[in-house]
Each structure stands twice: as C-alpha cells, then as structure tokens.
Amino acid sequence: MGWMAKRRLRTGPTAVLPSKVQPAELLRVVRLADPGARLDGDDVVATDVRVCAPVEAEPELTGGVLEKSWAVRVAGEGPLPLDFFDRFLAEGIAFRLKGLAVCRGEVSDPADEDNAGPAVIVPVRPSAEELAPLLEPQEDDEFTFTAGEIRAVLVPQKGQPPAVGELLPFATELTAIELRGDEPAKLGALALELADQLNGLVVDRWRFRVDAAEDLLPSE
Numbered sequence: 001m002g003w004m005a006k007r008r009l010r011t012g013p014t015a016v017l018p019s020k021v022q023p024a025e026l027l028r029v030v031r032l033a034d035p036g037a038r039l040d041g042d043d044v045v046a047t048d049v050r051v052c053a054p055v056e057a058e059p060e061l062t063g064g065v066l067e068k069s070w071a072v073r074v075a076g077e078g079p080l081p082l083d084f085f086d087r088f089l090a091e092g093i094a095f096r097l098k099g100l101a102v103c104r105g106e107v108s109d110p111a112d113e114d115n116a117g118p119a120v121i122v123p124v125r126p127s128a129e130e131l132a133p134l135l136e137p138q139e140d141d142e143f144t145f146t147a148g149e150i151r152a153v154l155v156p157q158k159g160q161p162p163a164v165g166e167l168l169p170f171a172t173e174l175t176a177i178e179l180r181g182d183e184p185a186k187l188g189a190l191a192l193e194l195a196d197q198l199n200g201l202v203v204d205r206w207r208f209r210v211d212a213a214e215d216l217l218p219s220e
Contacts, residue, residue, distance in 0.1 A: 008073060009061055010105050013090035015072040016062050017099035020054050026072065029096050032208040033089055034162035047162045049086050050075045051093070062100050062107050069099070083159040085207075092206035098219045110206075111218035117179045118191040118210055121164045122200035123171040125154060131177075134193055147190060150181040161207040167200070188213030 030037040037046040042053035054070035074086045094101040095110035135145035145152040157174040191202040202210040
C-alpha cells in the first residue's frame with residue numbers, strides 16, 4: 001500500500017475491522033443507514049458516499065490496538081456529505097462489526113461511547129397527550145419528558161437521514177425524540193414502543209435503523 005493510500009485511511013473516515021467483511025454483509029450493514037445503498041463491484045454506494053471495499057491494513061493505523069485488520073474507508077462523492085453522514089457511517093459500521101473508527105488520525109472505539117442513546121424519528125411533532133402513555137411532561141420545559149430514569153427531548157430535524165426516507169412523504173414537521181439513560185436495552189425497548197405508537201422509526205446515535213433493543217448493544 002502506497003503512502004497516499006495510507007494517508008487516506010488515516011484521514012478517514014475509516015472503519016477498521018478485525019476481519020475481512022464480505023460485500024453482501026457490508027451492504028446489509030450500510031443499508032441500515034441508507035436503504036437505497038447498492039453494490040458497485042465490491043464497493044457500496046450510498047447517499048453522496050462510496051464505502052470502499054476492505055483492504056488489509058497495518059497495525060499502525062489503529063496505534064497497534066488491532067494487530068491484524070481490514071480498513072473500510074468512506075469517501076465522499078460529489079458534494080460534501082450532509083450532517084457528517086460519512087463519519088457516522090464509518091462509526092456505525094465499526095460498531096456493528098466489532099471494529100474501530102479512524103477520523104483525522106484519531107482512533108476511537110464506538111462501543112465505548114455512551115453519551116448518546118437512540119432516537120425515534122416521527123413525521124409530525126407529537127403532542128404531550130400523544131406521548132402521555134409512555135412519557136411524562138416536565139412543567140418547565142415543553143420539549144422535555146421523562147420515563148423513570150430515562151429522559152426524552154423533542155428535537156426538530158433540519159436534515160433528512162437516509163434511514164428514515166420512508167417517512168418523508170408524510171412529514172410535515174420531522175422530529176426526533178432523543179432518549180438518554182444509562183441502560184441501552186431499556187432505552188431501546190422504550191424507543192420501539194414509541195415508534196410503534198407514533199408511526200415512527202428508531203435510529204441509533206449514528207442514524208442507523210434499529211429493529212430490536214439488542215441492536216444498541218456492542219456485538220459480542
């Protein structure tokens with residue numbers, strides 16, 4: 001591998017995986033973030049990005065954390081990817097395939113990050129009455145709700161994550177119900193209940209679709 005190729009991997013965003021992922025499996029994972037993704041040879045093409053086929057990488061890419069690894073670089077195509085979609089894609093791939101993420105030379109383990117929970121994306125901002133069966137409103141803040149130790153915040157969505165494209169034809173005020181708490185499984189269960197009640201979709205912190213609470217837990 002030439003020095004320019006190595007530099008591109010370090011600059012990233014790159015998912016660095018402990019084993020080589022097959023194109024079909026890589027496509028399956030990417031489609032959680034962008035259902036319209038497709039194969040182009042061994043690469044995966046998604047919205048404004050190309051997820052390059054894995055190449056064997058040297059240990060120095062992860063500072064020696066992974067002695068043997070395969071690098072999957074996410075490269076922008078055309079305009080710059082919106083809302084950090086390329087970085088979120090690399091980190092989400094790494095999370096699901098037991099790897100690390102590299103961006104601008106910095107190595108991170110997405111499985112160790114616990115500062116964000118799932119979100120329920122709904123096409124219309126829900127009223128307090130619609131949320132009442134599962135969430136309790138806060139008297140001093142119309143955007144904040146609670147369910148035991150879980151905190152929920154309504155956040156208007158300016159962007160349109162590809163994962164929720166099926167909601168867009170019905171969206172008048174695309175809104176995220178951001179959930180925060182210490183137990184991912186409980187957050188996931190509540191998110192799925194809310195999505196079912198409000199005709200929404202659950203996504204994780206990287207805007208990958210979540211179909212089961214276990215999707216929020218690191219792969220074993």
